[in-house]
Amino acid sequence: MFEITPTTRLRRSPFFNATVKEGVKGFLPYNQMLMPTGYGDPEGEYWRLINDVALWDVAVERQVEVCGRDAGKLAQILSPRDLSKCVVNQGKYVALCNHHGTIINDPILLKLADDRFWFSIADSNILFWARAIAAERGLSVEIREPDVSPLAIQGPKADAVIAGIFGDWILDLKYFWFRETQIEGIPLMLARSGWSKQGGFELYLMDGSRGEQLWNIVREAGQPYNIGPGNPNMCERIESGLISWGSDTDDETNPFEIRLGNYVDLDVDDDVIGIKKLRQIKKQGVKRHQLGLVLEGDQPMPVHSTWYDIYADGSKVGSMTNGVWSYRLKRNIGYALIATEIKVGQMVEVCKDGQMLPAKLCALPFC
Ligand code: THG
Numbered sequence: 001m002f003e004i005t006p007t008t009r010l011r012r013s014p015f016f017n018a019t020v021k022e023g024v025k026g027f028l029p030y031n032q033m034l035m036p037t038g039y040g041d042p043e044g045e046y047w048r049l050i051n052d053v054a055l056w057d058v059a060v061e062r063q064v065e066v067c068g069r070d071a072g073k074l075a076q077i078l079s080p081r082d083l084s085k086c087v088v089n090q091g092k093y094v095a096l097c098n099h100h101g102t103i104i105n106d107p108i109l110l111k112l113a114d115d116r117f118w119f120s121i122a123d124s125n126i127l128f129w130a131r132a133i134a135a136e137r138g139l140s141v142e143i144r145e146p147d148v149s150p151l152a153i154q155g156p157k158a159d160a161v162i163a164g165i166f167g168d169w170i171l172d173l174k175y176f177w178f179r180e181t182q183i184e185g186i187p188l189m190l191a192r193s194g195w196s197k198q199g200g201f202e203l204y205l206m207d208g209s210r211g212e213q214l215w216n217i218v219r220e221a222g223q224p225y226n227i228g229p230g231n232p233n234m235c236e237r238i239e240s241g242l243i244s245w246g247s248d249t250d251d252e253t254n255p256f257e258i259r260l261g262n263y264v265d266l267d268v269d270d271d272v273i274g275i276k277k278l279r280q281i282k283k284q285g286v287k288r289h290q291l292g293l294v295l296e297g298d299q300p301m302p303v304h305s306t307w308y309d310i311y312a313d314g315s316k317v318g319s320m321t322n323g324v325w326s327y328r329l330k331r332n333i334g335y336a337l338i339a340t341e342i343k344v345g346q347m348v349e350v351c352k353d354g355q356m357l358p359a360k361l362c363a364l365p366f367c
Helices: 016-021 042-051 071-078 126-136 158-166 168-172 208-225 234-240 275-284
Strands: 026-030 033-038 054-057 063-067 091-093 103-105 108-113 116-120 142-144 149-154 178-183 186-191 200-205 228-230 288-295 308-312 315-326 331-339 347-352 355-362
Touching: 016 054, 016 208, 033 054, 042 054, 042 228, 042 234, 054 208, 063 071, 063 126, 071 116, 071 126, 103 126, 108 186, 126 142, 149 158, 149 208, 158 168, 158 178, 158 200, 158 208, 186 208, 200 208, 234 315, 234 331, 288 315, 288 347
Parallel strands: 054 228
Antiparallel strands: 026 033, 054 149, 063 116, 063 142, 091 108, 108 116, 149 200, 178 186, 186 200, 288 331, 288 355, 308 315, 308 347, 315 331, 347 355
């Protein structure tokens, strides 16, 4: 086989050494960092997330910090979602769009103070984007990537683990809300969030030199609950209908096509990037929509690394953008980004490596 050439271009997470000790088996590049992709037991790691609790190194979800007099103004200009009622210590899921209404990232926005925000970003360069927009609009802000690295604790027993470490106040934390705290002097932002529908928290580590220590604290507290290492789980997230920007989206995808229309407020000010185009798209109606796909057959198929064409009556009608063996449904499932004329319940064919695979369209989420 081959190895990854050592390079400063792929930065290491503060939890890197901890994940190596846990026996991490693979990485992928994300925001110019290495993100762990598994520990050698995909099915065990999946069921641990569904039944118990899992610990994920998600330091690759970098923060783009915007602070200064015009920070709130810039956050709103970048976000086609009304932030006027967002209060300090509240987070919001936002679909950042460009001037064409194309989604360019789907971060969680954390409001730390009236003049300080973090965009907790997916895999595209929002630091450059935010700086360019701020400069063009003459705004008084400072924009940087702070030393902040999230560690996710996900699964039905995450509440018990986190309450055991930090106290019962965490049980009152609302979805996407967060609070600054510390453990053994390690500075943290503790949020109820995470890229699964099994519930959980994210600890935003604010001192990169203390990653291994934090990992070990959580690992130890989680022992009675069968905690173990894992990573953002492709199977669970597809079953749950979550979006993976850049793999479910292409260079023309708008939020309405991929079920994020609820996070777009069309009556925000005209200076919000993309809003005029989004109003137009909403009025005209979308040409594509995102549906679930269930393939025929009960044998797991390899995970894909490319989109597959979808055919109906011999013509191409869309793409299968991802696919995975569902441990709960015992079927290969995935998402279709497909012409709006094609509806739930309809049969189509997915062209995979020259083979036509029959599949049925269904509503999302699967589970
Ligand atoms: N955690 C943090 N930052 C992140 C992610 C994360 N940045 C990148 C990426 N993940 C952002 N993407 C998502 C996508 C969906 C959700 C969270 C992050 C999510 N969505 C729910 C849903 O769609 O059903 C709920 C949305 C809502 O109710 O507002 O949770 O994981 N720190």
